[in-house]
Amino acid sequence: MGTVMKGAEVAKEMKETLIREANELKEKGIDPCLAIIRVGARSADLSYERGAKKRMELAGIACKVVELSEDITQEEFEEEFQKVNQDPEVHGILLFRPLPKHLNEEKIKNIIHPFKDVDCMSPVNLAKVFSGDDSGFAPCTPEAVIKMLEHYGISLCGKKVTVVGRSMVVGRPLSMLLLKRHATITICHTRTKDLEKVCREADILIAAAGKPRMITGDMAKENAVIVDVGINVDEEGRMCGDVDFESLAEKAAFITPVPGGVGGVTTSILAAHVLRGAKYLNGISKE
Template sequence: MILYGSELAVKLQGQMKEKIDRLIEQGDRLPCLSVILVGDNPASQSYVRSKANACHKIGIENRTIHLPADIDQAELEKVIQAENENPKVDGILVQLPLPKGLDEKAALLAISPDKDVDGLHPANAGALVLDREGFVPCTPKGVMAILKEAGLDDLSGKRAVVMGRSNLVGKPVGLLLQKKNATVTTIHSRTAHAADICKEADILIAAIGKPEYVTKDFVKPGAVVIDVGINRVDGKLKGDVLFSDVEPIASVITPVPKGVGPMTVCMLLENTIEAWKKHEENK
């Protein structure tokens, strides 16, 4: 089965829109996402537009703050702090990468953890490790939503292999899989016999940033294969999985594009609504 994250995202966003429509009918304050874009990177501008469009579709408010590429660190953090203090803003996202000369870690640290809807602040990362309440990074959260849609919510007895150990995807998705009772192995560039390890997986998460690296030699027949890779090759998007090779033997597989990518934006909207709910409860 090919599981399209784009179709699941439409379904989940429809449910979110119903909630927002009720808020509008009641005259309540709407959730608001503030996106800070620094410079004129075309890819970043495209990502920011897609987030703004997604907000518009479900009816939540969106602020895009476009700053010049030559802004200094202190000024950037001053803008972030102003959004932290703005009671009408529920979620803050700093679009990465930042231009050269700016400290991304410091910028992310400047975001208030209760508005960090990207789930990248150390406080939220720590909450995930310690199984406490906090925001989960959007891509790993989207991966788990896809697995749930495939009927894999309780993963007891399942062996999962995560290809990649990044802070953005590999590490958090490994923790989330463990929370669902999977037995998790992480492999990376220094792992010996990687293909043999992957071939033992009931669930294979590919997040290594190597276009079409994962072939059928990595995949156990009947495995669930989630392709997180987004690689541009000759102007086309390619995943980390060689789809034509793996699709015939996988029980479930996500394509690229229309796979995990749309779910990342969908989970950003969900996190923003969760942030709004917490702020309203704590008034």
């Protein structure tokens, strides 16, 4: 049985640093604050919101939720967004997406202050992730994957890493973060031929496809490192990842469970981003 990589352990390790940094800001008269903007009340958003609020509280970061009606107009939405965006007491903005279809998300991406863009919506931060410039904010989930691997002492330099999934939330930005750390990356997706073979070649296999238990026992080589970014609900209504944990835990050198894996690190990354945003906005540290 390989080592099970636990999100809670990584979050625990990060906690002290977050508290210390939040305190350092408070000593300077800055009260770090995250604003969560939620349109409507999807259950997945509410669940993440609870986790984020709890994490901010543990770190000593304020958290305010701006809850908006699903039938808000574009004009009203932009007005509400700008209030938060221009509020000097807010240091990070988390906007739940996708927005309802009648709202223009593109416009918001171009409006958000890059220093407050703690989950990487703005082209400025996306371009930085793309080019390997880590002065910006990467999306929280891909960065959580990197943090998890670092915590467990798994080096990336020269490793063959296969990422299954090419979304802008995980697959693509994660590939760029891995490339920056000198991994040889392969990006797979629904059109990939012979996915099994490509996965079996990987030293590190990362599943971010959003398909329940699609990575099965024969799809990884012996002693591979397996990271599961999927969050799905199976036919029996249970939460599960993209990896069939049961059939892979034995042969993997390291593996993350779902729940209890990468998802447990994401809000800690979010907290770290809010603190960094507060420093940028107050000129304490430079981009």
